[in-house]
Amino acid sequence: MDLAERYRLNGTTPRIVRQPETVEEAAEALREAARSGWTVVPWGSGVHQGLGHPPARYDLALDLTRLSRVVRHRPANLTVRVEAGVRLADLNATLAEHGQWLPLDPPFGDRATIGGILATGLSGPLRARYGSARDLLIGIRVALADGTLIQGGGEVVKNVAGYDLPKLFHGALGTLGVIVEAAFKLWPRPKVEATWAFGFARPEDALPLTLAMLRHPGFPLAVEVLNARAWATLQETLPLPDAPDVRIWVLVRAGGWPAPVERLGRDALAAADRARVRERLAAEAAAALWTRVPSIGVVPATEAEAALGVRLGLLPAQLAEGAAALEEAAGIPVTWRAHGTVGLIYARAEGPAEALQRWAEGVRSFALARGGHFTLLGGPEPVKRALGLWAPLRPEVAVMRRLKAQLDPEGRLNPGRLGWA
């Protein structure tokens, strides 16, 4: 197969592919691109290339997956520095030997690379306890559009020297620079874990549980809320509880030393007094479940023609209303999942483009009316064009445009990806 085919985006293949094996080679590829006036699309595993618009011009595919070294793990400092192409799953396998982990579980985390996870800024259920990659990232090395290598932060857990560059590049979708290395603070792996599943007839019945977990000083690892359709997807391959009139499921994951884990479970059971199902899951089932949950409700780049994926940012107490807004549109099957204590909902709908657009418009209006935000994560390009990638667009966008112009003045990094930039 032609190499360029592997980097096809929205029907377009790049003119050139580079697969640097070192940070310096990656920088050199960018210098070459600058000399030649090429536009650049950085690549990790490619699983989230469907985020944003496809590039307006696509000359160079810069594949970073061969930057796959763990540069430095300091076990007694609980930090690690890695190259951008390292896969999260591989990194955590290495860290496990020291009883440590980088507690991130983004969508498709089995394939995702560190650089891709940082560029997309997508989080997973574990952020209930550990925050998102934004909170764990302590240092970053970036190749700018002209190939200049810069760094910010470091390998210390507290650092206020200079601007917080890690924050700027996290979630910027590769439009400000190409992330080539990252340093993280790590956490000890929990000594023991337990997961409980709760089934409710109505979303509002689940709120006492999710809000009790939000203010629980035992800090659950994850409090994930799923609708019945999302649950059914998991049931296809996993032995999970079931009940006919359950529409909403809440998974509570606790971890740490044994006694606090049991206490958290008792408190969760007490707060779930309206639950129709309350069950502690077997350890193996729970472990398998947590590898599957983070990708539910998310549309990977390969499925973007037939489905629409959105993310809503609400307050935790607005989740029940959010659930109602998502499932209102008749005839469109919607799969959704929410970080119950964080207030983010990932939803995926399937159907004809016009129906998807109407659904997304309704969801967007709801989010804006509640003071929240709305992002189109994946789906058919015409729907993205019609709706815009995110809302609300506030005056701060002018500052974002100026940042883009300062760091990538020729607009060659992922051009058009953000729509407004």
Add this chain to the structure above:
Amino acid sequence: MAIGPMGGGMKRQAVLRELLDAFGPRGVLWEDHHLLLYEYDASIDKGRPDFVVFPTSTEQVVAAVRIARRYGLPIVVRGAGTGLSGGGVADQGGLMIVTTRMRRILEIDPVNLRAVVQPGVVNIAVSQAAAAYGLYYAPDPSSQKACTIGGNIAENSGGPHCLAYGVTTNHVLGLEVVLPDGEVIETGGAPCDWPGYDLTGLIVGSEGTLGIVTQAVLRLMPPPEAVVTLLAVFDTVDQASEAVSAIIADGTIPGAIEMMDHTAIQAVESAKRCGYPTDAGAVLLIDVEGLPEGLEDLVHHIARLCEHFDAREVRIATDPAERERLWSGRKGAFGAMGRLAPSYYIQDGVVPRDQLPGVLRRIQEIGRRYGLTIANVFHAGDGNLHPLILFDERDPDLTRRALEAGAEIIRACIEAGGSLTGEHGVGLEKRDLMPLLFSPADLEAMARIKAAFNPEGRLNPCKMFPATKMCLETWSRRKARMAEPIRDRRIPAPAEGEEDLWI
């Protein structure tokens, strides 16, 4: 409005007239004997502003910014003035905006764990207001009874308990910001993960160089249900720092791990009996906190780790009074240094935690070489060092040696893979040390980021980045004037050409 007789300076009079119109006579200071009170923070550097205003609202901040823009005045924002790196010092003169009258807590949302506050709210006031709902605001800088949220945001402040809960940036969800052209923007908000570039994350810790924060959405937390404090006594700093590394590597993250060395213990115990053994080489103060279930096992586990590294004694305090007594030494440590020397210079380096033993040895060696006593009181769990270099600021030679030793300590931290500031900020104090850590390309990228917000450099000029020739020239001309005694209580004639210095 009549503003009394004034010396020359047409521009100065015009500025004053506009400020008085916008703020009223009680909202502006312009006489030297008043300005004198705003020429310093808690650091070494000084600089006198030309005017000080006290806005009570975002609109008034915008008005001040517009006036400053019209007349080309630099703007420096100041909260409580507890900063340790000169970030709130008007060394280039200009307009100082003091936020202490913007001290309203606008909202506490006990369900979603959010607080919306103005920038002049004192850090501890947030926790006090949240306490009614069984919540608190986690970042706890040592000055938390005085310092403001706005200052915390500017400096990305830390504190002892940031080990477990993260620093200010991990607790700020959204901001309202006034840009130097007077535009007001919102960044982030009460819902998490606002789409677009993370301007909130960039502005936190930007030391007032990107925008003026006029409102902030903070994350609140449930407090731990139980806290146990351990005091572990060691014969040597080496043993104590090995124990810190071991506790971190073991995978138990306590709420806080603080260290004090022999010199610090001596000072503390001579000021106030806290029960630290005066012959100890070092003590660790460790807060183990969380749910009461299993906490005792965890405490004994950590105690055993300390004993493994030859702690000669581990005291365990569970009742609040006894815990308070153990902590009182740590909290009063900086004040107690007065027992040992007239002045101290506090450093703020940070190192990877596995480097603590080596770096602490180097600090003692640097002290010996410069003939200076250095006490250490610091956030060991974070690797955030606070060497206190003792000197006498009346002795110029001693002062010079103290500053040189401080810079050398920072170099040692950077060589060990660390950074030049963990929580105090760069400000004026460390701006010229930035090239030790950052390449010209790194600094150029930061300059471009600054230009996207603050293209004319009007906001907090000459801070955070190596001083330019213009910064130094303006400063030396203004410094001469500050040294003059203040005789006339009315406004003096500005020095020749002063207005030309306004950018």
